Amino acid sequence: MNEEAVVSLIKDLTSRLSAVAEEFSGRVERVDAPTDAAPDMTVSLAQKARTLSDQRRLRRRSLPAELFHEPAWDMMLALYIAHDEGRVLNVKSLVACADAPVTTSQRWIEHLHKLRLVNRVVDSVDRRRLEVSLSQNGVEAMESYLSALP
Known part of the structure; x- marks a missing residue:
């Protein structure tokens, strides 16, 4: 299998997984919605x-990814969502959220740390891993x- 075929396969799988995730997200929202209370409009x-x-x-999924390449923003969104859920992400998980090469993502993590937007701590269980929040x-x-968003 040539490189183009592998890239195409990965993009197709990513697209399909996103569709599945969206479907399950919608189902969870419908299950979690209160049935007898007035809907919360906020x-x-x-x-x-x-x-x-x-x-x-x-x-x-619809446009070339390089048009919207903002790994730092993707990481900030993922970290905020994790914060809301009471979770901490390790570097590997955070890199996956950024949809960017590992070295690029690691540079952005370092930059976000220098800007004092993220904390990095060594995982207490596996000292080889860094946790980011x-x-x-x-x-x-x-x-x-x-x-500030509507």
């Missing part, structure tokens, strides 16, 4: 972040931005 900041992240994935500055910056 959208949480975390839901805004999830919507932005979903829109970015959807955009990559939003710093307080990062949380505040994301909340400021997400609050």
Whole structure:
């Protein structure tokens, strides 16, 4: 199998997995929706972040990914969502969210750390791994931005 065929296969699989994830996300939202209470018309900041992240994935399915290459923004969205869910991401997971080469993503993690938007700590169980989370500055910056969205 040549390189073009492998790339095409990976893009096709990515597209299919995104479609499956969107379908399950919709099902979860329908199951979680309150049935007897009045619907809550406010959208949480975390839901805004999830919507932005979903829109970015959807955009990559229709248009060339290099048109919208912003690994730092993809990582900030993923970190905010993880923060809302009480999770911490390791570098490998965060790199996967960025849809960028590992070295590029690692440089962005370093830059976000220098800007004091993220914290990096050594995993207490596996000392070879680094855990990354939003710093307080990062949380505040994301909340400021997400609050300003309609």
